[in-house]
Amino acid sequence: MVARYNPSEVEKKWQQKWAEDRLYEVGEGSSRPKWYALTMFPYTSGDLHIGHWYAMAPSDVRARFKRMQGYNVLHPMGFDAFGLPAENAAISRGIHPFTWTMQNVDNMRRQLKSLGAIYDWSREVITCLPEYYKWTQWFFLKLYEAGLAYRGKAPVNWCPRCQTVLANEQVVTGGFCERCGATVSRRDLEQWFFRITKYADELMQYDGIDWSERIQIMQRNWVGKSQGADISFALDYPGVEEKELRVFTTRPDTTFGVTFMVLAPEHPLVAKLTSPERKTEVEDYIALSRRESEVERLSTEKEKDGVFTGAYVVNRLNGESVPIWIADYVLMGYGTGAVMGVPAHDERDFAFAQKYNLPIRVVIAPPEWQGGELEAAYIDPGVMVNSGQFNGLPSQQGIAVVSDFLEAKGYGGRAITYRLRDWLISRQRYWGAPIPMIYCSDCGIVPVPEEYLPVLLPEDAEFRPTGESPLKYCEPFVNTTCPRCSAPAKRETDTMDTFMCSSWYFLRYTSPNCDTAPFDADRLKYWMPVDIYTGGAEHAVMHLFYTRFFIKALRDMGLVDFGEPFARLFNQGIIITQRQKMSKSRGNVINPDEYVSELGADVVRAYLMFIAPWEQGGEWDDSGISGISRWLKRVWNLVLEPYAARVIAENKPSDDKALRDLERITHQTIKKVTDDLEGFRFNTMIAALMEFTNYLIKAKEIGTVADSAWRESVDTLLRLQAPTTPHLAEELWQRRGHGYSIHNQSWPQWDEELAKDEEITLVVQVNGKLRDRITVPVSIAETEAKQLALESQRVKAHLEGKEIIKMIYVPGRLLNMVVR
């Protein structure tokens, strides 16, 4: 009997040895081709849960596989360390965000080390450290210089009782402040933006990168490009400078159907146009919509309401005067913040017109239309009617014709509008990278000169229980001198959105200690772009979208020579518990630590991969984990209990046959495991390894293959298993007397000839129903196969009294007889 498999002993031993030997540290001087395998770095929330492991274990397995295949693999790890929860911890527990975050980093690093991954810890990146955020700030300055960063007004969630800005997640359902319960309103604040909209079209292109269609669609929807026209309506009010009101529409063909105009409540013309007798009503409405939370206002369930301003515009196409209303279903941030109301051909306008008794004029005739009133808006194509010179034109053609007409007359013309808005990066928070800008009463906005970076976060900022941004009241931080004129000046107190930090962290991994630049250009050139990026699909738009923009901006500044950071993207599914996402607030978090100490990291790694296809994810249920544990114990015993080939008795199957079978299964397994790893099919890869193990156990019992062949197959099993269960494989490799380390071994190759089946099961069907299976040589000829099938008793029973009208023969597969 061999000693029992003790995972924690084995794992501790090898993790120590690998670390001492710096086995997984990588450099750029290798003759092997490079492979950059990146996993989304975790946010420093406290501990890693099983969901993190679900993201990390399979990607480590695949990185290890690439390493054994001969690549120089960079598979780094770090921490996304700025963000609101650290600040909340500071407020609620009186612990400094830095302390809280770094404690979490220590704990999470310990957990990550217990996973046994090939992370090169010498390249660790932590975004909240000055040596990192110095360069985040530096990038901000570069974007500012390039004209891609600007200041503008944007609404924030404002709690009137706490007198502070709230993040979206601090506003609870119904629009109340999470902390004090007061109704949250919106307030405009000057904030910093990145001009991501400049890249809107390019961000919809995915040429040369391998990203799932699903993510591409999500990102394209996010950009929300729509084609249509801008139309100018004539305004003529004494004392009002503007002589036109411009709207964007995708349906210029319906312009003759305009019976009213709607402005967003925030539209700058509202105040100017509102007639004195309507003033109170209009102001009340604006106040009301300001108070409403974003969620309420944008709810499609809400009935459309609005108020008349008392003003009118003229539709230049037909000279009609139509009333101007305001309504909160019109959004200031999209198009021009004004909409032409065509109730006959737009569902929202229809509802609005019905409510306020506004005329509904049909200008696109539905099929079979007799000139009667509509029951609902008709939004499909039709023939233009009531449209002057355009009558009789099909509406789809009308879109182009009317656009051209508008253009010719100077009333507007073709236009494209995007749903995408510029990226608002200002956060009224402490725990983020300070925006390196200074406000001088004489010079205006002045960037902090590069040599003064980083703008350090003051350590002694006071965290008031109100939750107000501590930087604003930190005098030593705020008060500075103007870099240009040396007069007293004030610092920007907003910090940057953490998506800014995560937009470039993978560049830093290539040269984490570079202190003269965000990265070393040569080392960056060696590693980038990332060959495979894996992570949760929840980042489909935000992170993955921002970072693409960021890299394109760097490319245009000449800082990098590629426009896409990630050559290939693969999203794994999520692990849920109790039918819900794992989260601390729900209290359904599964910590891997107990499973690791009880069963071993190798077991947890393999189990996570085994439960479902990786891209699917699923419910965490540990009832099946014993299957993996048993498998690894079987491998342990299989490898360590000595093998002895038996002398073959006369009547036993020949030694030769057993050997060929073993060879075939071995090579088939190599092929299957390799293909599955390439295709991220970890669950079937493990099934194949289990089948191989079970086969070897049987072969050992029978004992008819020569020692050398058996040993070779066992060694193959260990190498195939090395990425999945790195500790166990290393231990067994050593115990079999091989050199250290199995992880420096090359990946097994299969021989197509040896993997070929010699015999197959030929399926015989009658009218598509399975009637018999016959074992035949692969090379069997068609006539011979038919002969055998017709001889089968089972088949004969179903041919009784029938006439064979057709035979379908699929070599190596089946024979189907069609009878009547």
Next chain:
RNA sequence: GCCGAAGUGGCGGAAUGGUAGACGCGGCAGUCUCAAAAACUGUUGGAGGGCGACCUCCGUGUCGGUUCGAGUCCGACCUUCGGCACCA
């Protein structure tokens, strides 16, 4: 409402248009044990039939279609999950 993905045993899941249920969990029976656990062996989709080796029928969300043959392809629908959601 729109976009996307998925529906297969008691459970997780497997299956280039060609043997449905690989692999594993659980169950059942057995070996070992004073006993239990662990481990190992066998068995395990449902219904019916045969003393038996076995045989027959049904079966991949529902209803149709294409095909010699459909879990897989096409159409309609139902359900679940994910994303977006008054974007003019």
